[in-house]
Amino acid sequence: MELKERVTAALRSLSGKVELSRLPIPKSLPKASVLIPLLLQDGELRLLLTVRSIHLSHHAGEVCFPGGKCESSDRDDVHTALREAEEEIGLPADAAQVIATLFPVINKAGLLITPVVAFIQSSFRPSINPQEVSEVFTLPLDFFTRADHHSGYPVPSVFGPTHSFMYTDPASGRVHQIWGLTAALAITVAAIGLQKTPEFQTGFDLEDPVSTFRSALQRRLSKL
Numbered sequence: 001m002e003l004k005e006r007v008t009a010a011l012r013s014l015s016g017k018v019e020l021s022r023l024p025i026p027k028s029l030p031k032a033s034v035l036i037p038l039l040l041q042d043g044e045l046r047l048l049l050t051v052r053s054i055h056l057s058h059h060a061g062e063v064c065f066p067g068g069k070c071e072s073s074d075r076d077d078v079h080t081a082l083r084e085a086e087e088e089i090g091l092p093a094d095a096a097q098v099i100a101t102l103f104p105v106i107n108k109a110g111l112l113i114t115p116v117v118a119f120i121q122s123s124f125r126p127s128i129n130p131q132e133v134s135e136v137f138t139l140p141l142d143f144f145t146r147a148d149h150h151s152g153y154p155v156p157s158v159f160g161p162t163h164s165f166m167y168t169d170p171a172s173g174r175v176h177q178i179w180g181l182t183a184a185l186a187i188t189v190a191a192i193g194l195q196k197t198p199e200f201q202t203g204f205d206l207e208d209p210v211s212t213f214r215s216a217l218q219r220r221l222s223k224l
């Protein structure tokens with residue numbers, strides 16, 4: 001099987017196991033989606049990330065995925081992710097091939113965030129909305145399984161410890177810190193998509209990731 005098909009199958013199998021309707025999620029919880037864009041370049045899988053504008057009121061200057069809050073006109077969580085990606089980086093909705101919707105997570109602000117994984121073309125050139133995004137970069141997905149630029153510290157995050165990576169972009173020379181929610185999602189997609197056990201303790205069970213995500217969500221719900 002080709003790399004793209006393998007990754008799609010691995011992430012799709014996770015997607016199929018999500019039974020959200022069986023979880024006691026209050027209807028009042030505000031919702032958001034993020035788009036996790038994957039691309040194939042020179043036979044290697046890469047992940048696209050954004051740097052948030054320093055003018056935003058939340059997470060200013062931090063690295064995150066394209067995404068944002070659900071609007072009443074959105075059809076579903078996938079629509080929210082695609083609409084936000086179009087607004088922030090100019091990705092046309094029909095240029096994203098959605099392969100999976102992952103288990104939602106609740107962030108510190110109490111937003112229920114649904115991660116949507118999609119393939120995009122390696123030829124995609126972002127058109128940045130400077131009010132929300134200051135930079136877009138891509139990096140090898142495999143980076144998020146390696147220990148050399150990783151640190152983990154015992155502050156509870158989405159699941160397990162808080163993860164942080166320092167990535168130096170060879171294209172720009174700039175150093176990006178990827179941590180917290182965004183790092184946890186990148187590790188999940190890398191470990192499951194590439195079927196590779198990370199070189200560090202992740203805090204989730206690779207054999208049964210869904211049960212880790214389900215108990216993390218239940219723990220957060222019980223604290224709301």
Ligand SMILES: CC(C)(COP(=O)(O)OP(=O)(O)OC[C@H]1O[C@@H](n2cnc3c(N)ncnc32)[C@H](O)[C@@H]1OP(=O)(O)O)[C@@H](O)C(=O)NCCC(=O)NCCSC(=O)CC(=O)O
Pocket residue numbers: 032033034056057058059062063064065067068069070084106107108109111113131132179180181182183
């Ligand atoms: C949770 C999120 C998906 C929510 O998405 P966003 O914050 O991008 O929401 P959004 O895109 O809807 O809107 C962003 C802000 O831009 C404003 N906005 C929208 N359009 C605009 C425009 N045209 N001009 C000016 N401002 C505009 C909105 O009003 C909003 O302001 P306003 O913001 O005022 O409403 C994201 O914040 C995220 O991915 N956060 C994680 C980042 C991360 O991993 N950081 C490191 C770890 S922190 C961590 O892990 C802890 C945790 O959070 O749990």
Ligand SMILES: [Mg+2]
Pocket residue numbers: 066067068069084088132
């Ligand atoms: Mg946003």
